[in-house]
Amino acid sequence: xxxxxxxxxxxxxxxxxxxxxxxxxxxxxxxxxxxxxxxxxxxxxxxxxxxxxxxxxxxxxxxxxxxxxxxxxxxxxxxxxxxxxxxxxxxxxxxxxxxxxxxxxxxxxxxxxxxxxxxxxxxxxxxxxxxxxxxxxxxxxxxxxxxxxxxxxxxxxxxxxxxxxxxxxxxxxxxxxxxxxxxxxxxxxxxxxxxxxxxxxxxxxxxxxxxxxxxxxxxxxxxxxxxxxxxxxxxxxxxxxxxxxxxxxxxxxxxxxxxxxxxxxxxxxxxxxxxxxxxxxxxxxxxxxxxxxxxxxxxxxxxxxxxxxxxxxxxxxxxxxxxxxxxxxxxxxxxxxxxxxxxxxxxxxxxxxxxxxxxxxxxxxxxxxxxxxxxxxxxxxxxxxxxxxx
Numbered sequence: 247x248x249x250x251x252x253x254x255x256x257x258x259x260x261x262x263x264x265x266x267x268x269x270x271x272x273x274x275x276x277x278x279x280x281x282x283x284x285x286x287x288x289x290x291x292x293x294x295x296x297x298x299x300x301x302x303x304x305x306x307x308x309x310x311x312x313x314x315x316x317x318x319x320x321x322x323x324x325x326x327x328x329x330x331x332x333x334x335x336x337x338x339x340x341x342x343x344x345x346x347x348x349x350x351x352x353x354x355x356x357x358x359x360x361x362x363x364x365x366x367x368x369x370x371x372x373x374x375x376x377x378x379x380x381x382x383x384x385x386x387x388x389x390x391x392x393x394x395x396x397x398x399x400x401x402x403x404x405x406x407x408x409x410x411x412x413x414x415x416x417x418x419x420x421x422x423x424x425x426x427x428x429x430x431x432x433x434x435x436x437x438x439x440x441x442x443x444x445x446x447x448x449x450x451x452x453x454x455x456x457x458x459x460x461x462x463x464x465x466x467x468x469x470x471x472x473x474x475x476x477x478x479x480x481x482x483x484x485x486x487x488x489x490x491x492x493x494x495x496x497x498x499x500x501x502x503x504x505x506x507x508x509x510x511x512x513x514x515x516x517x518x519x520x521x522x523x524x525x526x527x528x529x530x531x532x533x534x535x536x537x538x539x540x541x542x543x544x545x546x547x548x549x550x551x552x553x554x555x556x557x558x559x560x561x562x563x564x565x566x567x568x569x570x571x572x573x574x575x576x577x578x579x580x581x582x583x584x585x586x587x588x589x590x591x592x593x594x595x596x597x598x599x600x601x602x603x604x605x606x607x608x609x610x611x612x613x614x615x616x617x618x619x620x621x622x623x624x625x626x627x628x629x630x631x632x633x634x635x636x
Contacts, residue, residue: 278303278345280352281324287359287414288330289389291439294356296343297325303345310357311335334358359386361435363445375452376425379410382417382433382445390417392436397429397451403436427453427499455499455506462546463586463631470541470630472612473525476509491517491621510546510626517619524613525628527566537599538565539592541630545575545614551582553622561616563594565630569615570594576623584626590633 278300288294288309296307304326307315313333320326338355362385370378382393390412395402404419411418417435425431429451435443465471475494493514498507511523543563549556557578562569572594575587591597612628 278343278348278350280341280343280350283341283352283354283356285388286354286356287386287388288334288356289359289437289439289441290330290332290334292330292389293327294330295321295325295327296341298343298350299324300345301326301343303348304343305346306344308342308344309334310337310339310355336360359389361386361390361437361443363435363443363447366447366449370452370454372452372454374421374431374449375454376421376423377454378421379418380421381411381419382435383415385415387412387417387435388414389438390435391438393417393419394434394436394442395422395425395431396434397425397431401434421451425451425453427451453499455504458497458508459546459584459626461583461585462627463544463588465627465629466631468632472527472628472630473523474509474627474629475511475625488523489517489519489521489619491515491619492523495624508626510624512624513619513621515621519617520615522561522614522616522619523625523628524564524611524615527612537597538568538630539590539597540633542588542590542633543572543594543629544586544588544631545628546584546626547576547580547587548582548584548624549577549580550622550624551579553620554578555620556623559616559619561614563589564611564613564615565591565596566612568596568598570596572614575614584624588631591630 278298280296280298282298283294283296285292285294294307296304301324302320304318305316307318307328309315309331311334313331315328315331317329318326319328334357336358338357340354341352341356343350363382364384366374367381367383368374368378369380374380382390390409391406393404393409395404402422402424404422409417409419430448431451432448433445435445437443488511491513492511494509495512496507496509498505500506543565555578556576557574559576560574561572563572563575572589575589577585577587614628
């Protein structure tokens with residue numbers, strides 16, 4: 247844009263020079279003038295570019311409201327930059343430049359921006375859903391450099407390079423993903439000169455349903471679920487022994503006619519040692535006895551960010567009254583996401599059928615036994631799956 251204006255200015259000067267036919271005309275061409283400037287709406291501290299003639303003689307620029315600026319930087323023989331001072335009027339008026347014994351006034355007008363917020367516009371019908379686009383509509387938004395979300399005293403900034411569209415009346419961007427369900431955000435505009443503007447309307451952050459177990463191995467019709475820690479026990483096991491420090495956590499998400507819920511266990515504090523969790527296993531497993539060395543044992547695990555020491559745990563797994571050493575079963579971190587840890591049962595040195603029998607009845611016990619676990623570890627879906635085909 248600057249190059250186009252400069253070229254137009256040069257063309258203008260060339261035409262004037264071409265039409266001149268006397269020394270007097272050449273002197274007239276050299277007189278101070280303002281051909282153009284940009285932007286035409288300004289804020290304090292913003293650089294204004296002025297294009298004209300005899301610009302090297304400019305000593306002072308007068309803005310609407312009578313405020314002056316002398317911080318002038320000559321860019322080339324046809325243009326200079328000046329830093330906009332404080333106090334420029336919001337009423338539009340011509341720009342005046344003063345040189346040595348003369349002054350010139352622009353044909354176009356200039357004024358100070360008066361940013362106004364009108365409304366939000368969301369592309370998702372549910373509103374301010376994470377990872378969807380939204381717009382801030384208003385006036386004089388040209389100098390918005392970033393948008394900040396404030397939630398519970400924390401600020402998340404959408405920087406200028408991530409603004410998808412920026413005009414004088416529309417700022418479009420993507421709503422950040424790192425929010426929690428129930429978050430309510432206040433928004434703030436951050437301008438190029440460092441000024442800020444708090445918007446007087448809050449938004450409820452919408453979290454579309456996302457499967458928290460997306461990184462885990464899927465549960466299929468061939469899965470033998472030992473326990474999924476649900477209260478209603480829809481699976482094969484009932485978790486009835488947990489080490490001290492474990493709590494049950496129930497989560498729900500609903501969206502339109504969709505409902506999802508889940509229960510898992512979580513170490514709210516460092517656990518006791520011994521039985522981490524033990525469950526009774528029903529005999530109603532699919533397709534009769536399971537040949538254990540054709541299966542692998544799996545457990546969905548989530549380790550909170552900042553939790554240390556989970557990888558040091560080493561213990562036993564109990565599979566239907568069969569104990570075996572499983573060793574170090576957990577990573578040090580899962581980056582706060584659910585993942586599946588697994589071990590081939592044949593590598594644990596045991597085989598035969600999965601025994602659900604018991605001398606005193608039809609129950610068997612399964613679970614993990616070992617030392618203490620640190621706070622911040624979650625377990626779900628303790629199960630067996632057929633070994634993948636080679």
